[in-house]
Amino acid sequence: MSPDGPARPLAASNGRVKAARRLARRPDRTEQRLFLADGAKAVEGALSVEGCVVEVFATPFAADGHRELLAAAERVTLVDERAMAGLSDSVNPSGVVAVCRFVDVPFDAIRTPPRLVAIAAWVRDPGNAGTLIRTADAAGADGVVLAGTTVDAYNPKTVRATVGSLFHLPIVVEPDPVAAVEAARAAGLTVLAATGDAAVDLYDADLSGPTAWVFGNEAWGLPSQLADLADHRVAIPIHGRAESLNLSTAAAICLYASARAHRS
């Protein structure tokens, strides 16, 4: 760790702090292809990806508590508590925030041949998108595709909900969901659309082969024209009176059903 700049921690009014704070806004992130990873877990994940971290901001107190973590950073800049509060999306900032380069990759950067990929189309809730990436990581997926007009993968709430998983597996951002499905099929994956109205239920589906799951929007699910492109539609059985499942919950059940089938 080599805190640079003046010995006095930078204030919120400092130009570099202000420039970093602007990355809370999507247009600024998109323009600069930079985002903020907030908290020790996220910074640790970011530092594990070569060339991802531009610099780390830390309060003197947090820098002291996270010496080992920050030793891996090329550039650590001390900031005061108020500056940190402006950089962090969290109610209780942990005191470390990294400015990171975008990590998304093209579909063909997913390892070949892939065994399990999650395609989330038109996801709107930042927490759902982040939880899905975290769950896909846990289930051993080879990659996650955010397809269509979705929440920004680099939204601070999304990054936080991934709890570091954003940096653990390939994330693909594909504005065209049809292209995402076609790329999955071209990679040898059987494409399964998770829909409420399907003839095949999850327990009966053959999940033994390489699979890409396609999940739809929180409110309106998966439109027919996209579900029709899948090899099969698969429904999670609803045993009680609930009408449906939360998106990230449904994805967890499907991805873990695949993980289980692949193990046995």
Place this chain on the structure above:
Amino acid sequence: MSPDGPARPLAASNGRVKAARRLARRPDRTEQRLFLADGAKAVEGALSVEGCVVEVFATPFAADGHRELLAAAERVTLVDERAMAGLSDSVNPSGVVAVCRFVDVPFDAIRTPPRLVAIAAWVRDPGNAGTLIRTADAAGADGVVLAGTTVDAYNPKTVRATVGSLFHLPIVVEPDPVAAVEAARAAGLTVLAATGDAAVDLYDADLSGPTAWVFGNEAWGLPSQLADLADHRVAIPIHGRAESLNLSTAAAICLYASARAHRS
């Protein structure tokens, strides 16, 4: 449907509207044992429980759009848009809110013998608690126990996240998690603690019998003294680099593993 009171919709300053609005605060809910069900789906669920709904507030526009739903309500009071905005927790109020009596029941109100029960101990996040109730409903659970010092089951965010499931299955509020585990065992359920550090993994666990799952807090999981009371500890395998799963995601995977085992 019989809108009562004056033809003119009540304003935010009206005494009854103000009294209902105070139910957004936990102390007021606890004192009166009343809460607000916000949105058509929640109101529909509440109306399906006999004696639950005290009255429904609706904007004239929403009352017109939800005639069939509101026909089931004994008392519908029209309020203006500003009054509705104050009653609703939602950014885009749907225009119908019901004042409801608490629906939680003692453990022994769960049907006998139970086959599947979820016990969530010390859950703090309203969204997690609500999603867990929704998922337990979908998985066909016979009841959900919120045990220990938890988020209020009647928190507006929790109620919203259940999407009506709060009214579909028995909800037990038990401040003592040990008592919850003992009640589950007394009801003939095998108690399984979902923990990260377990010798048995989910795929190998015998889930064929009547099961109570115990889930811990979002941040610190399940403390040993509670996990030790379970018959077995069971871990969800982590195949990738994620350290853990989100609470409601983990619960979904476990509850659906049980549902699947019970079906076969």
